[in-house]
Amino acid sequence: MMKIFRMLSRSIRDAFKSVFRNFSLSLASISCITITLVIVAVSIIASFNVENFTKEIEKDLTIVAFLEQDATSDDVEDLIKKIKKLDNVDSYEFKGKEKVKKDMQNESEVFNSIMSDWSKEDNPLKDTFQIRVKDAEQISKTANKIKKMDKVSLVRYGEGMVDKLVNAFSSIEKVAYGVVIALIVVTVFLIINTIKLTIFSRKREISIMRLVGASNFSIKTPFIIEGMILGLIGSIIPVLLTTFGYLSFYKHFDGYLFTELIKLIEPEPFIYTASGIVILIGILVGMIGSASAVRKYLKV
Amino acid sequence: MDLIRLKNVNKKYKNGVTAIYDMDLSIKKGSFVFVIGGSGSGKSTLIKMLYREEKPTSGQIVVGGVNVAKLRNQKVYKLRRKLGIVFQDYRLLPKLTVFENVAFAMEVLGAHKDETREKTLKAIEMVGLKNKVHNYPDELSGGEQQRVAIARAIVNNPKLLLCDEPTGNLDPEMSMEIMKVLENINKKRGTTILMVTHDKDIVNAMKKQVITLKDGRLINNKEKGTYNDEDI
Ligand SMILES: Nc1ncnc2c1ncn2[C@@H]1O[C@H](COP(=O)(O)OP(=O)(O)OP(=O)(O)O)[C@@H](O)[C@H]1O
Ligand SMILES: [Mg+2]
Numbered sequence: 001m002m003k004i005f006r007m008l009s010r011s012i013r014d015a016f017k018s019v020f021r022n023f024s025l026s027l028a029s030i031s032c033i034t035i036t037l038v039i040v041a042v043s044i045i046a047s048f049n050v051e052n053f054t055k056e057i058e059k060d061l062t063i064v065a066f067l068e069q070d071a072t073s074d075d076v077e078d079l080i081k082k083i084k085k086l087d088n089v090d091s092y093e094f095k096g097k098e099k100v101k102k103d104m105q106n107e108s109e110v111f112n113s114i115m116s117d118w119s120k121e122d123n124p125l126k127d128t129f130q131i132r133v134k135d136a137e138q139i140s141k142t143a144n145k146i147k148k149m150d151k152v153s154l155v156r157y158g159e160g161m162v163d164k165l166v167n168a169f170s171s172i173e174k175v176a177y178g179v180v181i182a183l184i185v186v187t188v189f190l191i192i193n194t195i196k197l198t199i200f201s202r203k204r205e206i207s208i209m210r211l212v213g214a215s216n217f218s219i220k221t222p223f224i225i226e227g228m229i230l231g232l233i234g235s236i237i238p239v240l241l242t243t244f245g246y247l248s249f250y251k252h253f254d255g256y257l258f259t260e261l262i263k264l265i266e267p268e269p270f271i272y273t274a275s276g277i278v279i280l281i282g283i284l285v286g287m288i289g290s291a292s293a294v295r296k297y298l299k300v
Numbered sequence: 301m302d303l304i305r306l307k308n309v310n311k312k313y314k315n316g317v318t319a320i321y322d323m324d325l326s327i328k329k330g331s332f333v334f335v336i337g338g339s340g341s342g343k344s345t346l347i348k349m350l351y352r353e354e355k356p357t358s359g360q361i362v363v364g365g366v367n368v369a370k371l372r373n374q375k376v377y378k379l380r381r382k383l384g385i386v387f388q389d390y391r392l393l394p395k396l397t398v399f400e401n402v403a404f405a406m407e408v409l410g411a412h413k414d415e416t417r418e419k420t421l422k423a424i425e426m427v428g429l430k431n432k433v434h435n436y437p438d439e440l441s442g443g444e445q446q447r448v449a450i451a452r453a454i455v456n457n458p459k460l461l462l463c464d465e466p467t468g469n470l471d472p473e474m475s476m477e478i479m480k481v482l483e484n485i486n487k488k489r490g491t492t493i494l495m496v497t498h499d500k501d502i503v504n505a506m507k508k509q510v511i512t513l514k515d516g517r518l519i520n521n522k523e524k525g526t527y528n529d530e531d532i
Contacts, residue, residue, distance in 0.1 A: 002412075003409075003410035003411075004410065006410045006411075006412070007408075007410040010407060010408075010410075204391070204393065205393060207391075208391055208393065208404070209408050210376075210377070210380070211351075211380065211385055211391070212380065212381075212404070212405035212408060212409075212452070212456075213377045213378070213379075213380030213381035213382075213405075213408075213409060213456075214377060214408035214409065215377045216374060216377065218408055218409075218410065
């Protein structure tokens with residue numbers, strides 16, 4: 001046990017030495033990791049926030065279906081059955097036109113005075129259904145299905161705004177994923193190259209290590225650790241950016257982006273989670289790169 | 301007790317050259333053996349098979365109880381820990397001092413610092429370089445560099461020391477010094493030594509066991525042998 005610990009601490013020492021001995025080379029890898037991780041960090045912050053406020057919006061998102069004036073109570077029964085059958089419907093509430101009238105009267109004095117002399121027969125308002133959906137992205141589909149039902153005259157939901165917002169964010173997300181994956185691939189190749197050159201520059205040392213009976217584990221580990229250290233160093237700037245960038249961003253906008261509708265995630269503990277993810281990705285990318293370089297160029 | 305045993309060993313390289321033909325050989329624990337033979341007779345190949353740098357094409361090789369011929373790549377390091385190896389070209393690390401070069405062999409095995417220090421100094425003393433502990437290889441003569449390499453090879457107190465032309469780059473005087481060091485190791489530590497050499501004077505002066513190879517075949521194995529030009 002102690003032996004493994006000593007070997008590991010030796011590996012870490014060697015790895016640090018190597019990073020600084022070949023600093024110009026290491027710098028290329030580190031810069032690439034840094035750039036990648038900055039973009040990863042921004043993507044994480046953006047996608048977590050989008051996730052957060054789409055959920056917020058979804059909570060309030062309802063479809064309002066207005067029925068034809070001549071809809072009978074049988075028609076309403078029929079509609080309830082049909083609505084219940086829809087997958088995306090979370091809950092629904094039927095509001096007859098008398099109830100709508102009462103609600104509106106309660107809401108405003110003006111409405112109250114206008115509507116007070118409408119009798120039950122000449123109430124021009126329509127019966128409505130208020131329907132909550134499970135998945136906001138599917139809301140337009142669901143709304144269309146409801147619109148096609150008999151006796152439904154009109155359907156309203158967030159007036160396309162939600163639709164556009166959701167679509168815009170999901171395509172931004174897709175682009176971000178693509179960019180991040182491409183950058184990670186480039187980074188991994190740079191790390192493979194860096195570690196390859198370290199392996200070559202230490203060929204003599206490695207051959208002597210083999211000669212005197214160093215285990216494969218102790219020969220390989222320093223290089224793997226070196227990759228992880230490159231990843232770790234590369235994540236310093238992105239983590240600082242995430243932490244302080246988001247803090248000041250949050251402060252600057254007072255917790256809301258443009259409108260009350262878009263509420264930003266509280267910085268704490270969110271920045272710690274985000275930083276943790278960034279560091280983890282950095283180390284992982286470094287490890288993958290160095291491990292494949294070791295497998296390729298360090299035949300043991 | 302035999303430390304090394306070869307049975308029906310053949311070695312054919314990938315390019316079709318057969319370097320060792322049907323070799324049987326036993327070497328006793330604690331012995332000092334010269335391996336001689338002309339260029340290309342298979343001396344280095346024999347040594348390489350003993351430390352499992354090369355695998356025999358067929359036959360059995362046992363070193364210190366380890367079946368070397370069947371040893372998997374991942375397990376080779378276990379064999380290497382039981383033996384020391386010295387080459388003609390020293391193979392030292394130029395950026396490390398004498399002490400660090402020798403200690404290197406202990407450190408990579410994960411040995412404790414105190415133990416490493418103690419054994420390293422002992423090995424360096426044994427090869428007579430106590431006053432050069434903190435020098436770098438390029439500050440040493442060829443003979444001194446070779447002694448560092450020997451110290452590194454014996455620092456773990458191996459049972460077997462393999463030397464492939466350790467005096468090949470040295471003048472006669474330095475060569476004799478190396479031989480004194482090796483003989484001392486053989487006597488004091490009981491380390492079995494197998495040494496490949498072309499040096500007639502050394503072989504004749506030492507009066508040790510001599511194994512002669514010719515075209516990959518073992519043609520002579522004599523206690524207290526001499527360098528016989530006719531065989532080669
Ligand atoms: N790696 C290799 N691949 C192919 N053939 C090899 C290899 N190593 C050695 N040989 C061949 O095997 C034969 C024996 O070589 P070996 O190196 O064992 O000879 P040697 O006795 O050590 O010679 P020298 O005294 O010149 O060092 C030679 O014909 C050589 O060309
Ligand atoms: Mg040779």
